[in-house]
Each structure stands twice: as structure tokens, then as C-alpha cells.
Amino acid sequence: MIRTGKQYMEDLRDGRTIFINGEKITDHVDHPAFRNAIRSVANLYDYKIQHTDKMTFTTEAGEQMSLYWQLPSTPEQLIARGYAAYEWAKQTVGWLGRSPDYTSSALAGMLTHIELFESYSQERADALRNYFAYASKNDLYLAYALISPQGDRSKTPGGHDKNIYHALGVVEKNAEGIIVRGAKMLATGAVLADEVLVGTTKPLKKDLDERYALSFAMPLNTKGIKIISRRSYEFGANPTDYPLSSRFDENDSMLYFDDVLVPWERVFVFEDIEMCSKQTESTATEILMDIQSLARYAVKLHFLAGLAQVMAETNGVCEYPAVKESLAQLACYAMNIEGLFKSVLHCPKVHNGFCLPDKTMLYTYRVISQSMYPNVLETIRKLAGGGVLMLPSSAADLEDDEILSVIEKTQYSSIASPVERVRLMKLVWDAVGSECASRHHQYELFYAGAPYQTLGRLYGQYDWESSRELVERIKKL
Numbered sequence: 475m476i477r478t479g480k481q482y483m484e485d486l487r488d489g490r491t492i493f494i495n496g497e498k499i500t501d502h503v504d505h506p507a508f509r510n511a512i513r514s515v516a517n518l519y520d521y522k523i524q525h526t527d528k529m530t531f532t533t534e535a536g537e538q539m540s541l542y543w544q545l546p547s548t549p550e551q552l553i554a555r556g557y558a559a560y561e562w563a564k565q566t567v568g569w570l571g572r573s574p575d576y577t578s579s580a581l582a583g584m585l586t587h588i589e590l591f592e593s594y595s596q597e598r599a600d601a602l603r604n605y606f607a608y609a610s611k612n613d614l615y616l617a618y619a620l621i622s623p624q625g626d627r628s629k630t631p632g633g634h635d636k637n638i639y640h641a642l643g644v645v646e647k648n649a650e651g652i653i654v655r656g657a658k659m660l661a662t663g664a665v666l667a668d669e670v671l672v673g674t675t676k677p678l679k680k681d682l683d684e685r686y687a688l689s690f691a692m693p694l695n696t697k698g699i700k701i702i703s704r705r706s707y708e709f710g711a712n713p714t715d716y717p718l719s720s721r722f723d724e725n726d727s728m729l730y731f732d733d734v735l736v737p738w739e740r741v742f743v744f745e746d747i748e749m750c751s752k753q754t755e756s757t758a759t760e761i762l763m764d765i766q767s768l769a770r771y772a773v774k775l776h777f778l779a780g781l782a783q784v785m786a787e788t789n790g791v792c793e794y795p796a797v798k799e800s801l802a803q804l805a806c807y808a809m810n811i812e813g814l815f816k817s818v819l820h821c822p823k824v825h826n827g828f829c830l831p832d833k834t835m836l837y838t839y840r841v842i843s844q845s846m847y848p849n850v851l852e853t854i855r856k857l858a859g860g861g862v863l864m865l866p867s868s869a870a871d872l873e874d875d876e877i878l879s880v881i882e883k884t885q886y887s888s889i890a891s892p893v894e895r896v897r898l899m900k901l902v903w904d905a906v907g908s909e910c911a912s913r914h915h916q917y918e919l920f921y922a923g924a925p926y927q928t929l930g931r932l933y934g935q936y937d938w939e940s941s942r943e944l945v946e947r948i949k950k951l
């Protein structure tokens with residue numbers, strides 16, 4: 475099924491429980507903290523309907539589905555998946571990290587390695603296969619919740635003996651399913667998605683942490699799931715003042731499971747530490763998710779490079795050689811990621827008959843993207859000077875004749891009107907300096923794991939042997 479934006483919004487009126495600003499909300503679709511982000515996602519669904527040629531595929535059974543549900547078995551299918559993600563990312567200039575193509579890709583990546591689940595448990599493998607069929611048929615939007623709250627990071631969750639359910643774990647199992655209690659630290663898009671896929675990635679200790687070694691999926695309106703939202707950046711944000719925050723605040727929420735029953739047909743891994751690691755590390759979960767991440771990041775960097783150039787032109791500094799160098803550096807960052815994106819699509823590896831990107835390149839992307847983003851922000855800030863602060867306090871000032879007359883005398887640019895200049899500088903600030911921008915900084919640093927983890931993974935994945943052979947070659951000369 476291909477959903478329209480309207481259908482998506484109707485489906486989202488599901489009575490889920492969200493806590494924000496001291497309020498408990500059960501109808502969030504038109505709430506000022508969430509409504510614009512929801513409509514941005516609805517626009518993505520409508521875009522897909524309007525561009526089915528590049529955003530969908532037809533299954534063997536003749537059903538039309540979104541490309542992110544396809545398990546790529548030819549190079550062409552992999553390329554089509556990548557460019558569909560790129561097209562969607564362009565619609566939000568890369569500002570939605572967890573658009574619907576992200577976690578669906580994680581699920582698809584689990585399916586490409588279904589034999590791992592089969593050798594673990596036929597029942598759990600069947601549950602996964604059936605859930606994938608259900609989620610893809612209904613084109614569900616999934617959030618992904620993997621990480622336990624920080625608590626004391628020197629201990630695993632089971633070591634928090636005074637509060638063993640601060641992290642999500644099993645309370646009991648029965649014939650129907652499992653009862654779970656506790657929190658997952660962050661689920662980006664939990665207010666936008668239909669369901670949440672829950673997994674575990676941080677290391678767990680054998681004979682201590684089994685209760686936390688879980689993987690399952692549940693609708694976000696399930697009784698007992700409490701969505702604790704962080705501050706909303708779109709709440710009260712005027713689109714002129716905050717063009718990005720007001721439209722694309724995808725939200726991050728802590729999820730608290732208050733004794734939630736998860737039926738067995740939704741449980742994919744149960745109390746198995748080794749299988750939890752395998753689900754992330756030995757399937758294509760990360761690999762297919764990272765195609766979306768790479769596409770999104772490339773678009774975001776192109777957007778930021780363009781924004782910096784327009785700002786430099788508006789300020790009349792574009793022809794200074796040093797400014798051109800800064801802009802070229804931004805273009806270089808964007809092209810670096812664009813190159814990685816193309817390389818993972820065009821140099822796939824074959825596994826089980828599926829065409830999948832090279833993991834080393836994806837881990838490389840994760841590391842580079844984390845170190846690159848702070849430099850991108852700093853480069854743009856250096857080009858911006860105080861212009862991003864010499865701005866009227868809000869869009870309301872543009873409506874007041876007395877203030878507007880001062881703005882018109884002072885916001886001079888040789889290529890833009892004063893009001894255009896104000897709008898541009900507000901966009902720049904929302905991209906690099908606002909609270910939403912700061913959250914994006916944190917997102918790019920952490921969404922794929924803390925830097926010590928992404929570096930650790932690259933260390934483990936890199937082909938050191940080939941590298942060392944080069945050393946041996948020189949030594950033998």
C-alpha cells in the first residue's frame with residue numbers, strides 16, 4: 475500500500491500518550507508542538523505518490539510498495555533505493571534524520587539475514603518475517619529505540635541493582651507474550667511514527683543482563699507506552715524566524731514502557747545477548763539504514779554549502795579569495811560524502827543473493843560525518859559574522875511600520891531587499907546556531923553511536939591485512 479499524506483495523518487490519530495510541557499496529550503496531530511513536523515512527513519508521502527516511478531517498486535505479487543521495503547537483489551535495485559532516499563532527503567533539505575525510510579531499512583536489513591534468526595529460533599524468525607510483511611504492506615513508519623538511559627555507564631543495565639528497570643527489560647513472560655518495563659533513552663520521530671522497533675546495541679553481560687537482550691516492535695499507542703518528549707522547537711516558532719525548526723523538528727523522546735504486554739508474534743529476540751549483537755552487527759540492518767543516512771547527509775551538506783554561498787554573496791564577500799576557500803571547503807565536504815554515497819551504491823557486495831553496500835565504506839562514512847559536521851558549522855559561523863544576530867527579534871517586527879522603516883535603512887545588501895536579507899540570515903541562524911541547529915550538531919555526533927564506538931567499529935572492519943601487505947612489500951625491497 476502507498477499511503478497518502480492524509481491517510482498517514484489519519485492513522486496517526488491513534489490516542490498515543492505523549493507528555494510535554496507538563497501536559498499529557500492523547501491527540502497530537504494538530505498540537506502546536508508537533509503539527510508542522512507531522513505535515514512535513516505527510517508531504518513526503520504525497521511526494522511519493524506523485525513520483526511512484528522513482529520512489530516505489532512492484533512486488534512479485536503485483537503490489538506497489540515503497541522502495542525502502544525492497545530487499546535489493548540487483549545492483550539496479552540498490553541504486554534505485556539510494557536515489558529514492560536522496561530524493562526524499564531533498565524535500566526536507568536533509569533535516570529529517572529519521573524519515574520513514576530509515577527504520578524500515580533496518581527491518582529490511584534483518585530480513586536479508588533471516589537465516590540467522592532461523593538458526594536462533596524458528597518461532598522468532600517467523601514473527602520477524604510476518605511483521606516485515608505486515609509493516610511493508612501497510613507502509614508503516616517506524617521509530618527505532620536501541621539505547622538504554624545513561625544511568626551509570628560504568629555498569630551494564632543489570633548492574634543498576636537499586637533500579638533494574640531504569641532500562642527496558644523483561645518483567646515476566648506468559649503464554650501471550652512478554653511484559654516489559656523501563657526506558658529506552660531516545661526514539662527520534664516517536665511522535666511521527668506509527669510503531670517503534672526496539673532493539674539493544676550497548677554491550678550486555680552474560681548471566682546478568684539477559685532481561686535487557688530484546689528485540690520487538692509495537693504500535694506507539696500501545697497501552698503503557700509513555701512518550702516523554704523533549705522541548706519542541708516548532709512550538710511557537712514562526713516560519714520566518716525559524717524556517718527549519720518550525721517545519722522539520724522531528725522530535726526526540728524518551729520511551730517509557732509501563733508494564734507493556736508484547737505478544738509473542740511481535741518478539742524477534744528474547745533474552746539472548748549474543749543474538750542481540752548479531753541482529754545489529756551480523757545483518758544488513760546498519761548497512762541499509764546507512765544508505766538513507768548517507769543520502770540525507772549529502773543533501774544536508776549541499777544545502778549548507780549553498781546557504782553559505784548565498785549568505786556570502788548577500789554580504790558582498792564572495793569574491794574574496796579567503797571566502798572562496800571557505801566555500802570550496804564546504805563544497806569539498808559535500809562532494810566527499812556524495813562520493814561515498816555513490817561508491818556504496820555502485821560497488822556492492824553480494825550476500826545470500828542480496829546486493830548490499832560495503833560495510834567498511836559505511837563505517838568510514840560514520841566516522842567522517844561525525845568529525846566533519848562541527849567543521850561545517852564553524853566554517854559557516856565564521857562567514858556569518860554578527861549578521862545572524864543583527865536581526866529583528868521576531869517576524870512581528872516586520873509588521874510594525876516604525877521598526878520596518880529602520881530595518882529597511884539598515885539591513886542593506888546590494889543583491890537582496892532588506893526583508894529578504896533578514897529572512898536569509900534567520901535561515902542561516904536556524905541552520906547553525908538555534909537550539910534546533912544545536913540538536914542537529916548533537917544528532918550528527920551521536921545518532922550512529924558515540925565517536926569511540928564508530929571508530930571502534932571501523933577499526934574492527936578495516937582490511938588491515940591488505941594494508942600491512944603494503945608495509946611488507948616495502949620492507950622486502
Ligand SMILES: Cc1cc2nc3c(=O)[nH]c(=O)nc-3n(C[C@H](O)[C@H](O)[C@H](O)COP(=O)(O)OP(=O)(O)OC[C@H]3O[C@@H](n4cnc5c(N)ncnc54)[C@H](O)[C@@H]3O)c2cc1C
Pocket residue numbers: 572618619620621623624627659660661662663726913916917920921922923924925926
Ligand atoms: C539527537 C539524537 C537523536 C537520537 N536518536 C536516537 C534514536 O532514535 N534511537 C536510538 O536508539 N538512539 C538515539 N540516539 C541515541 C544515540 O544512539 C546515543 O546517543 C549513542 O548511542 C551514544 O550513547 P549515549 O548517548 O548513551 O552516550 P554514552 O555512551 O553515555 O557516551 C557519552 C560519552 O561518554 C564517553 N564514554 C562512554 N562510554 C565510554 C566507553 N566505554 N569508552 C570510552 N568513552 C566512553 C565518551 O566520551 C562518549 O562520547 C540519539 C541521540 C541523539 C543525540
